[in-house]
Amino acid sequence: ILNVEQSPQSLHVQEGDSTNFTCSFPSSNFYALHWYRWETAKSPEALFVMTLNGDEKKKGRISATLNTKEGYSYLYIKGSQPEDSATYLCAFMGPGAGGGADGLTFGKGTHLIIQP
């Protein structure tokens, strides 16, 4: 069983502040690292898929970095807004059956609450 760890488990941030959280994953047999945003009673929504060491991705005020050699990724949110409140999941993808990518191994998520 792969170990994908996210920290912190939960985070309270004032509106307007920037924040970041961590995902650590196995550095061997790496194929991709995914970030998802998950709001209560909805389905997880894909934010980024990162594959190369040193990758940086950005979507609006959210960005992510990847270090495959040491097995970690950071997610950053700049100028947090109430609508950023959600659980942020990272997921490790290894090479798998059929010549394609395997299913995802998820961390337990960071629950982010933005306080007005």
Added chain:
Amino acid sequence: DAGITQSPRHKVTETGTPVTLRCHQTENHRYMYWYRQDPGHGLRLIHYSYGVKDTDKGEVSDGYSVSRSKTEDFLLTLESATSSQTSVYFCAISRVDTDTQYFGPGTRLTVL
């Protein structure tokens, strides 16, 4: 939403009964997945499929079987449901060009 539907969306059943959940996609994606979501565990992979009649086990496959006789449908079966299988079940597809997985709306299953 990548054209993914799940049925039923909610189901209550009794211990020992068989249950089949259906995932249907309209975009001809090769890879399909079943996950379960439980408090304290996050999302865990049950089974996945990389083509018609090609399936493999995930992390928590005990007590579950799957079938994929057509590209568009991926069925998850609980042969004899137990209370520990009470959960929210998500189906997902993977776009091979981006490796991004897209999730269906989920099925809430309660086993009494």
